[in-house]
Amino acid sequence: MSSPVIALVGNPNAGKSSLFNQLTGLRQKTGNFPGVTVDKKFGTWSIDAQTVATVVDLPGVYSIYPKSLDEQLVTDILANPDHTDYPDVAIVVVDASNLHRNLLLFTQVADLGVPVILALNMLDVAHKQAKEVNAVKLAMRLGVPVVRINARTGEGLDSLKKAVTSQIQEPTLPGKLFFDPADEAPGLIADTRQQYGLDNNYLALQYVIQHDGFTFLNRQQQIGLDALIDKYQFNEQTFQAGETITRYKRIAAIVAETMTNQRPIGQPTWSQKLDRVLLHPVWGYAIFGFILLLIFQAIFAWAQPFMDAIDAGVAWLNGQLKESMPAGPLTDLLTDGVLAGVGGILVFIPQIAFLFLLISLLEESGYMSRVMVIMDRIMRKFGLNGRSVVPLISGVACAVPAIMATRSIGTRRDRLITILVTPLMSCSARLPIYTILIALVVPSQRVLGVFNLQGLALMGLYLLGLASALLAAYVLKLFLRTKERSYFIMELPTFKLPRWNHVGLTVWESVRSFVWEAGRVILAISIILWVLASYGPGDAMDQAEARVRQQHPTLATDQLQNQIASERLEASYAGVFGHFIEPTIRPLGYDWKIGIALLSSFAAREVFVGTMATIYSIGDGADEEGVTVRERLQQERNPKTGGPMYTPALAWSLLIFYVFAMMCMSTLAATQRETKSWKWPGVQLLYMMSLAYLAAFATYQFLK
Amino acid sequence: MSKRSVADLKIGERATIQSFGNQVMSLKLLEMGCLPGAEVCLCGKAPLGDPICLDVSGYCLALRKSEAATIFVD
Numbered sequence A: 001m002s003s004p005v006i007a008l009v010g011n012p013n014a015g016k017s018s019l020f021n022q023l024t025g026l027r028q029k030t031g032n033f034p035g036v037t038v039d040k041k042f043g044t045w046s047i048d049a050q051t052v053a054t055v056v057d058l059p060g061v062y063s064i065y066p067k068s069l070d071e072q073l074v075t076d077i078l079a080n081p082d083h084t085d086y087p088d089v090a091i092v093v094v095d096a097s098n099l100h101r102n103l104l105l106f107t108q109v110a111d112l113g114v115p116v117i118l119a120l121n122m123l124d125v126a127h128k129q130a131k132e133v134n135a136v137k138l139a140m141r142l143g144v145p146v147v148r149i150n151a152r153t154g155e156g157l158d159s160l161k162k163a164v165t166s167q168i169q170e171p172t173l174p175g176k177l178f179f180d181p182a183d184e185a186p187g188l189i190a191d192t193r194q195q196y197g198l199d200n201n202y203l204a205l206q207y208v209i210q211h212d213g214f215t216f217l218n219r220q221q222q223i224g225l226d227a228l229i230d231k232y233q234f235n236e237q238t239f240q241a242g243e244t245i246t247r248y249k250r251i252a253a254i255v256a257e258t259m260t261n262q263r264p265i266g267q268p269t270w271s272q273k274l275d276r277v278l279l280h281p282v283w284g285y286a287i288f289g290f291i292l293l294l295i296f297q298a299i300f301a302w303a304q305p306f307m308d309a310i311d312a313g314v315a316w317l318n319g320q321l322k323e324s325m326p327a328g329p330l331t332d333l334l335t336d337g338v339l340a341g342v343g344g345i346l347v348f349i350p351q352i353a354f355l356f357l358l359i360s361l362l363e364e365s366g367y368m369s370r371v372m373v374i375m376d377r378i379m380r381k382f383g384l385n386g387r388s389v390v391p392l393i394s395g396v397a398c399a400v401p402a403i404m405a406t407r408s409i410g411t412r413r414d415r416l417i418t419i420l421v422t423p424l425m426s427c428s429a430r431l432p433i434y435t436i437l438i439a440l441v442v443p444s445q446r447v448l449g450v451f452n453l454q455g456l457a458l459m460g461l462y463l464l465g466l467a468s469a470l471l472a473a474y475v476l477k478l479f480l481r482t483k484e485r486s487y488f489i490m491e492l493p494t495f496k497l498p499r500w501n502h503v504g505l506t507v508w509e510s511v512r513s514f515v516w517e518a519g520r521v522i523l524a525i526s527i528i529l530w531v532l533a534s535y536g537p538g539d540a541m542d543q544a545e546a547r548v549r550q551q552h553p554t555l556a557t558d559q560l561q562n563q564i565a566s567e568r569l570e571a572s573y574a575g576v577f578g579h580f581i582e583p584t585i586r587p588l589g590y591d592w593k594i595g596i597a598l599l600s601s602f603a604a605r606e607v608f609v610g611t612m613a614t615i616y617s618i619g620d621g622a623d624e625e626g627v628t629v630r631e632r633l634q635q636e637r638n639p640k641t642g643g644p645m646y647t648p649a650l651a652w653s654l655l656i657f658y659v660f661a662m663m664c665m666s667t668l669a670a671t672q673r674e675t676k677s678w679k680w681p682g683v684q685l686l687y688m689m690s691l692a693y694l695a696a697f698a699t700y701q702f703l704k
Numbered sequence B: 001m002s003k004r005s006v007a008d009l010k011i012g013e014r015a016t017i018q019s020f021g022n023q024v025m026s027l028k029l030l031e032m033g034c035l036p037g038a039e040v041c042l043c044g045k046a047p048l049g050d051p052i053c054l055d056v057s058g059y060c061l062a063l064r065k066s067e068a069a070t071i072f073v074d
Helices: A017-024 A068-076 A096-111 A123-128 A136-142 A157-169 A187-194 A201-212 A219-232 A235-259 A269-276 A283-302 A304-324 A329-346 A349-365 A368-381 A387-396 A400-408 A412-424 A430-441 A453-479 A500-534 A541-550 A557-571 A573-588 A592-600 A608-618 A629-635 A646-662 A666-674 A679-703 B023-031
Strands: A005-009 A028-031 A040-048 A052-057 A087-095 A116-121 A130-135 A146-148 A260-261 A489-492 B013-019 B039-045 B052-056 B059-063 B071-073
Touching: A005 A017, A005 A068, A005 A096, A005 A130, A017 A028, A017 A040, A017 A052, A017 A087, A017 A116, A017 A500, A068 A304, A068 A400, A087 A096, A087 A157, A087 A412, A096 A116, A096 A123, A096 A136, A096 A592, A116 A136, A116 A157, A116 A573, A123 A130, A136 A146, A136 A235, A146 A157, A157 B052, A187 A201, A187 A219, A201 A219, A201 A235, A235 A453, A235 B023, A260 A666, A269 A283, A269 A368, A269 B059, A283 A349, A283 A368, A283 A453, A283 B039, A304 A329, A304 A349, A304 A646, A329 A608, A349 A430, A349 A500, A368 A387, A368 B059, A387 A400, A387 B013, A400 A412, A400 A573, A400 A666, A412 A666, A430 A453, A430 A592, A430 A608, A430 A629, A430 A646, A453 A679, A453 B039, A500 A573, A500 A592, A500 A608, A557 A573, A573 A592, A573 A679, A573 B023, A592 A608, A646 A679, A666 A679
Parallel strands: A005 A052, A005 A087, A087 A116, A116 A146
Antiparallel strands: A028 A040, A040 A052, A130 A260, A489 B059, B013 B039, B013 B071, B039 B052, B052 B059
C-alpha cells in the first residue's frame, strides 16, 4: 500500500481547514513539524483501496515570501524535496470570490516545481457576488488540473480524488515557469543552479532570496549565496517587488479571460454592512464587551449544572469504592489519593468546553479579526499588536497554545512582549482555584436580575489578569528597544456561518488534551502526595496519635478521629515539608497545609485543588460521602482563633496570588522553545512570582 | 504640495494607487493586491480612527494609518 504525502496550501480563509476536515474526517492528529514547534495538522485520506495518503495542512500564507515564523514553514517545506513533509502533490485551495489575489500564491507554488492541483473553492460565494469562473479555461491557461469543490459541503471531492490519483501516477507540470527569474537575472540564476545542483530556476531564486531562513542549508551554503548576491549586485527587495507586479499582471490577463464579473461596483456586501456596526466607535466596543461578559457568564453560571452532576458522580463513585473494597491502604490510595485528585479535574470539563466552544465560534464566524482591528490601536500603546489579541484571549484557556499562536505576529519585539505577558491572562487551570475560593467568600446572589455576583467576581479576576498583562507589556516596551518597524496588515474575512463539525473538533481536542495532559500530572502528584501525607519520619505519626488519645480521653469518637487524622497529617512527611516553608508564606496568611498545595502546584496550577482534596480528605478521617473540596474548606477551622480558616482575607490573598503566579512548567517550556533561550523564561518566572508574592502580601495585610 | 496617500482618503472615497513610500512595506502590500494602478476605496475605520479598512481587489484589507501613509495615490 503506497502512502503519498499531500499538502494543502492556500491563503488564509480560503477554506483549507474545511477541506482538510472533509478529507480526513476524524482520522487526524496534531504534532510538531520536525525541528519547529508550529502545530502540524495531519490526517489520513483513503484515496482508493490501495492508497492511503497523508494529508498535511500547512499554515495559510499569501505568498511564499514569509512574513512571520509560521509562514516560514511553508517555504521551508516546499523548497526542500528532502523534507519529510515534502508533498507528492500540493493541493492549492483558492477562494474563487477573490481569484486574483489567491492565484499569486498558486503561481509561485507551481513555479517551485511541486506537482499541483488547483482546488477552486467558494464558487457559491463568487456566484452570489455575480462572479462566474470557467474552470476548464483556467486549467488550460495554467496548464494544471483545476477542480471545482465546495469544502463546506464536500461537493467535488470525487473529482479531486481522481485528479490527485492521476497527478501521483503521472505528474503533469506546466510547460514553462509562470515567472522565470532567469529572464531578469540570468547570470545569478545559472550560477546558483550550477553551484547547488538545482534544476528549477524559481527554486534557485528562492535559495538566493531566502537562504537565511532556510533551515536545510548549512552555514557554508548560506555564505556561498551571500557571495553570489555580492557578485551580481543583486537587490532582493527590488527584484521581489518586480516579481510580484509581473505575476499580478499575468494573473490579471488570465482572470479577465476566465472569469466574468458582473458585480455592480460600490455595492456593499452584507459583510461590509455588518462591519459598520461591529467597527462602530461606540457599538463596536459595546458588542465586544458584551461578548466577553457572555463568555464569563457561560463559564461560571451555565456550566454549573454540568459541574454539579460530575461532582456528584465522582462522590458517588468514591462512596461505592469505599463500600465495596476492603479497608486498607490500597483503597485509601484509590479513593483519597487518585479519585480525589482526578475528580478535582474532571469537574472542570464543562467550563473548558464552554470556553473553547465560544472562542472557536468567534474565530469561525470571522468576528475575531474584527476584534484584532478594533483592539490594535489600544494594544499598540502597550507595545503589543492587534494580532496579540488572539494569544491573549486564548491565554484564557491555556498559555501554551497561546504562546504558540504568537507565531503569526510578524514583528519580533511585538511577539516577544506578547509571549512574556500572555501567562498573566487567567488560564483555565486557574479556574478550579478561582471557582472554589470565590464560592467560599462571595455569596451566590443575582445582580440586576441576570448577572451572578460570583460570575462578576470571576470576571473581575480575569480583568485583573488582563490589566496586569497590559501593564507588564507597557513596562517591557520601555526596556525592549528595536529599530524594526511594527506593522499590522490583515485581511478581514467575510462573515461565515460556523462549521459545526469544526467547532466540535476544537472543543473535543481541547477537552481531551486538558484531561489527558493535566490528568497525568495530577494523578502522579496525587499519588506522591498521598504517600507523603500517609507516612512520616520514624514513628512520628503513631506518636502523634498516641498523644492525642492521651490528651483527649473524653472526646467523642468522631471528633477524636478528626483530631487524630489532623495530627497525623501534621507529623507526616508532607506536614514536615509544609511546616518547613511556613515562615515564608505566613505574611500572606497561609498555613502549612496551603504551603503543601502551593509547593505541589509549582508543576501546574490545577494541581492545587487536587492537593487540597488529598490533604483535606485525609484530614477528614471519617468517610463522609459527597463532600466537595469547597464544603470541606468551609468547615475548616483556624486552630488559633477557632473561627473559619478560610477568611475573606486569606481567600482573596490566595486568589490574587494565583492571578499573577507563574505556576506552570509547560508554559515556561513553551517560552523557552519559542524564544530559543533560557533568558526569557527566567525573566518571566522572576517578574511574575515577585508580582504574585507582593500582591498577595498587600491583599492579606489590607483585608486582615 | 506633498503627495496624497491612502491615509488621507475619506470614507467611501476611491483612488488609484501610484507608488509606495517604503520599500519593505511595499513588498507586503503588493502581495496583498495593493498594486500600482489598482483602485482602492476606503471603506471604514476602526473605532479610534486607526487601523483603517481598505477595499482592494475585491476584499477588505485592514492596515494601520502609518502603513496606509506609505501608499501614494493620484
